[in-house]
Amino acid sequence: xxxxxxxxxxxxxxxxxxxxxxxxxxxxxxxxxxxxxxxxxxxxxxxxxxxxxxxxxxxxxxxxxxxxxxxxxxxxxxxxxxxxxxxxxxxxxxxxxxxxxxxxxxxxxxxxxxxxxxxxxxxxxxxxxxxxxxxxxxxxxxxxxxxxxxxxxxxxxxxxxxxxxxxxxxxxxxxxxxxxxxxxxxxxxxxxxxxxxxxxxxxxxxxxxxxxxxxxxxxxxxxxxxxxxxxxxxxxxxxxxxxxxxxxxxxxxxxxxxxxxxxxxxxxxxxxxxxxxxxxxxxx
Amino acid sequence: xxxxxxxxxxxxxxxxxxxxxxxxxxxxxxxxxxxxxxxxxxxxxxxxxxxxxxxxxxxxxxxxxxxxxxxxxxxxxxxxxxxxxxxxxxxxxxxxxxxxxxxxxxxxxxxxxxxxxxxxxxxxxxxxxxxxxxxxxxxxxxxxxxxxxxxxxxxxxxxxxxxxxxxxxxxxxxxxxxxxxxxxxxxxxxxxxxxxxxxxxxxxxxxxxxxxxxxxxxxxxxxxxxxxxxxxxxxxxxxxxxxxxxxxxxxxxxxxxxxxxxxxxxxxxxxxxxxxxxxxxxxxxxxxxxxxxxxxxxxxxxxxxxxxxxxxxxxxxxxxxxxxxxxxxxxxxxxxxxxxxxxxxxxxxxxxxxxxxxxxxxxxxxxxxxxxxxxxxxxxxxxxxxxxxxxxxxxxxxxxxxxxxxxxxxxxxxxxxxxxxxxxxxxxxxxxxxxxxxxxxxxxxxxxxxxxxxxxxxxxxxxxxxxxxxxxxxxxxxxxxxxxxxxxxxxxxxxxxxxxxxxxxxxxxxxxxxxxxxxxxxxxxxxxxxxxxxxxxxxxxxxxxxxxxxxxxxxxxxxxxxxxxxx
Numbered sequence: 001x002x003x004x005x006x007x008x009x010x011x012x013x014x015x016x017x018x019x020x021x022x023x024x025x026x027x028x029x030x031x032x033x034x035x036x037x038x039x040x041x042x043x044x045x046x047x048x049x050x051x052x053x054x055x056x057x058x059x060x061x062x063x064x065x066x067x068x069x070x071x072x073x074x075x076x077x078x079x080x081x082x083x084x085x086x087x088x089x090x091x092x093x094x095x096x097x098x099x100x101x102x103x104x105x106x107x108x109x110x111x112x113x114x115x116x117x118x119x120x121x122x123x124x125x126x127x128x129x130x131x132x133x134x135x136x137x138x139x140x141x142x143x144x145x146x147x148x149x150x151x152x153x154x155x156x157x158x159x160x161x162x163x164x165x166x167x168x169x170x171x172x173x174x175x176x177x178x179x180x181x182x183x184x185x186x187x188x189x190x191x192x193x194x195x196x197x198x199x200x201x202x203x204x205x206x207x208x209x210x211x212x213x214x215x216x217x218x219x220x221x222x223x224x225x226x227x228x229x230x231x232x233x234x235x236x237x238x239x240x241x242x243x244x245x246x247x248x249x250x251x252x253x254x255x256x257x258x259x260x261x262x263x264x265x266x267x268x269x270x271x272x273x274x275x276x277x278x279x280x281x282x283x284x
Numbered sequence: 285x286x287x288x289x290x291x292x293x294x295x296x297x298x299x300x301x302x303x304x305x306x307x308x309x310x311x312x313x314x315x316x317x318x319x320x321x322x323x324x325x326x327x328x329x330x331x332x333x334x335x336x337x338x339x340x341x342x343x344x345x346x347x348x349x350x351x352x353x354x355x356x357x358x359x360x361x362x363x364x365x366x367x368x369x370x371x372x373x374x375x376x377x378x379x380x381x382x383x384x385x386x387x388x389x390x391x392x393x394x395x396x397x398x399x400x401x402x403x404x405x406x407x408x409x410x411x412x413x414x415x416x417x418x419x420x421x422x423x424x425x426x427x428x429x430x431x432x433x434x435x436x437x438x439x440x441x442x443x444x445x446x447x448x449x450x451x452x453x454x455x456x457x458x459x460x461x462x463x464x465x466x467x468x469x470x471x472x473x474x475x476x477x478x479x480x481x482x483x484x485x486x487x488x489x490x491x492x493x494x495x496x497x498x499x500x501x502x503x504x505x506x507x508x509x510x511x512x513x514x515x516x517x518x519x520x521x522x523x524x525x526x527x528x529x530x531x532x533x534x535x536x537x538x539x540x541x542x543x544x545x546x547x548x549x550x551x552x553x554x555x556x557x558x559x560x561x562x563x564x565x566x567x568x569x570x571x572x573x574x575x576x577x578x579x580x581x582x583x584x585x586x587x588x589x590x591x592x593x594x595x596x597x598x599x600x601x602x603x604x605x606x607x608x609x610x611x612x613x614x615x616x617x618x619x620x621x622x623x624x625x626x627x628x629x630x631x632x633x634x635x636x637x638x639x640x641x642x643x644x645x646x647x648x649x650x651x652x653x654x655x656x657x658x659x660x661x662x663x664x665x666x667x668x669x670x671x672x673x674x675x676x677x678x679x680x681x682x683x684x685x686x687x688x689x690x691x692x693x694x695x696x697x698x699x700x701x702x703x704x705x706x707x708x709x710x711x712x713x714x715x716x717x718x719x720x721x722x723x724x725x726x727x728x729x730x731x732x733x734x735x736x737x738x739x740x741x742x743x744x745x746x747x748x749x750x751x752x753x754x755x756x757x758x759x760x761x762x763x764x765x766x767x768x769x770x771x772x773x774x775x776x777x778x779x780x781x782x783x784x785x786x787x788x789x790x791x792x793x794x795x796x797x798x799x800x801x802x803x804x805x806x807x808x809x810x811x812x813x814x815x816x817x818x819x820x821x822x823x824x825x826x827x828x829x830x831x832x833x834x835x836x837x838x839x840x841x842x843x844x845x846x847x848x849x850x851x
Contacts, residue, residue, distance in 0.1 A: 253721030
């Protein structure tokens with residue numbers, strides 16, 4: 001019992017340990033006794049006490065050497081220990097239950113920050129709000145591969161976005177819906193190699209189109225509160241491929257548009273009104 | 285510890301990518317591929333020197349990063365921070381084992397207020413996980429020694445898992461098994477000393493040796509789970525790796541050390557002691573020393589008491605766990621660099637001993653000195669709070685901490701390694717973009733800026749959005765900005781170029797961003813006018829080299845971008 005201030009719910013394990021220690025101490029005591037006679041005498045006394053207590057223990061072997069006495073001492077201790085556990089069983093069950101409950105409470109205390117984080121930062125844990133449709137030709141033709149992304153920031157270098165795509169001569173269209181609570185005039189910064197352009201509600205705001213190395217173009221537009229559709233179109237002609245959109249909604253430097261103001265337009269948005277569903281959901 | 289979890293979640297995005305991280309995360313992915321492809325993808329068997337390390341942390345971090353929708357390195361930093369919190373729990377366990385619940389609390393508080401440990405938890409993929417495994421294993425070992433000569437299955441299981449966890453990060457964790465074997469031998473020897481019966485001591489030794497074999501087998505198995513290279517020859521290869529690690533001599537370079545400049549493979553004997561003296565909070569140092577003194581007194585009193593054999597054995601284990609690694613490193617003149625980073629696993633040990641010492645000291649001062657324990661507790665916690673306040677001023681570069689004995693961070697500039705791991709670059713890139721946005725908005729919205737610095741290109745690219753473009757090797761285009769940190773005196777390069785952005789803590793630069801645009805096309809007068817007006821940091825003369833007569837005359841190095849320091 002090395003931990004007296006421990007709560008009572010820890011008692012079962014502490015008792016177990018204490019009995020373990022006592023059993024070991026018995027064995028050591030016998031081992032450390034100077035003569036075999038004294039060891040035998042000690043064990044006989046312990047055995048009689050156990051028998052008087054109603055614990056069934058075997059008789060000591062006659063003419064036992066020191067090793068046999070050690071084994072007998074260990075067996076005696078284990079029998080006594082087992083009987084103690086059996087008798088205290090019902091009381092220990094209650095204590096063990098309290099210990100389990102305490103552990104569950106500690107686990108909840110530990111996990112609550114994680115749960116809180118997951119609740120407070122929901123968009124971090126969801127799939128991205130950008131719908132990316134990739135075409136194996138540079139004029140948006142062919143069967144598109146559709147994926148969700150958290151951001152438009154791609155650097156494919158000399159490679160293709162998918163193994164089945166050509167390294168050169170592919171195109172992509174990225175759509176999302178931005179939900180604004182107040183009127184703002186965001187600044188958009190679009191860089192790409194090769195061409196790219198940004199449409200806001202169908203209006204061309206940044207034109208970085210054409211075959212060229214990495215180039216940056218910017219633009220801004222006043223936006224009313226409500227839902228607005230953003231579309232980035234991109235094509236790769238030859239050489240390295242990359243495209244990136246940054247925006248500043250609050251006068252701070254342009255960064256990736258925060259996911260908290262973006263909504264996914266759906267896997268198959270209406271071509272005429274891609275954000276209609278999002279607008280309806282926002283109105284509700 | 286709940287507070288530590290909150291702090292981890294609130295700050296994990298602030299930390300930069302350190303030199304080792306990319307390698308370890310690639311290795312972790314290779315290990316996952318080893319399993320995913322049914323052992324056909326053999327990349328993990330020969331990847332750099334990493335195949336010589338167990339990859340438990342790397343593989344689990346990669347698994348975590350694949351599972352959560354966070355950017356890769358942010359996810360890994362969060363995972364590392366949570367492992368660091370596990371280290372706090374391990375230290376609590378150690379302190380509690382040594383001196384009860386109060387000691388466990390004090391040990392946790394001491395480690396929580398230790399800047400070096402906290403700073404490393406987020407982005408150190410090997411030293412911190414190893415420290416956690418080591419602390420856990422030593423705590424279990426001390427608990428096991430307390431139960432000698434009986435080791436039940438639960439203890440064997442716990443000890444085997446903890447030792448395996450340490451070995452699965454670094455093969456040096458095998459020390460735990462050596463300590464266990466030493467504890468068995470010491471215990472048997474002490475029993476013999478008191479009983480004078482050889483058969484009794486022999487019986488105890490044989491019994492405990494069987495338990496040791498069980499721990500060894502279990503730990504070995506755990507170690508192998510995430511170590512593909514060792515799985516192919518599980519008996520010999522771990523020992524081969526151990527041999528290679530003890531002769532580790534990579535990363536040969538010069539580094540400042542006080543008033544001298546030394547090389548990594550020829551460090552003076554006081555390299556480690558001095559870093560421990562300067563990098564740990566003073567309270568932790570004081571309590572560790574007090575713990576050592578009290579420990580010696582306890583050992584002397586227990587020496588002739590047969591009832592305190594286990595106490596003596598436990599003390600021997602703690603002394604071995606703390607003393608053996610550094611003494612061995614000093615004795616064999618190991619290659620050392622980055623301060624105490626490779627010996628970070630001793631910090632939780634010292635915190636555990638410090639926690640025990642704090643409780644012992646409080647008890648003695650309370651009974652003999654008449655000082656109420658609550659008063660002592662307030663003093664202790666106030667000191668910890670003060671350390672946390674210092675950590676806050678350093679955030680997110682907590683590991684560059686130096687204590688007041690060394691004069692704080694200003695006192696060690698150019699004299700000791702500070703940001704050896706490149707954590708400051710993340711903030712430097714962010715600050716550079718912020719300043720460009722404030723001062724050159726038109727350029728920011730219409731062009732890119734070419735940057736270079738003493739940082740591997742594959743890490744630099746993680747920080748770049750399109751506004752900054754990394755100058756690749758062989759690219760002759762002029763730089764717009766150069767980012768230099770302290771290691772290899774990188775921030776002294778291009779000294780005649782003005783400092784555009786400074787990442788500093790406690791008034792001491794960590795990363796300097798130099799503007800290469802203004803003077804590129806300037807005439808000599810303008811170039812002189814654009815020179816950095818601040819006094820040049822003192823240059824430490826190299827061995828056998830006279831100090832420069834005019835320290836401001838010549839930049840030490842014209843090398844620019846694309847330099848990729850190993851590690």
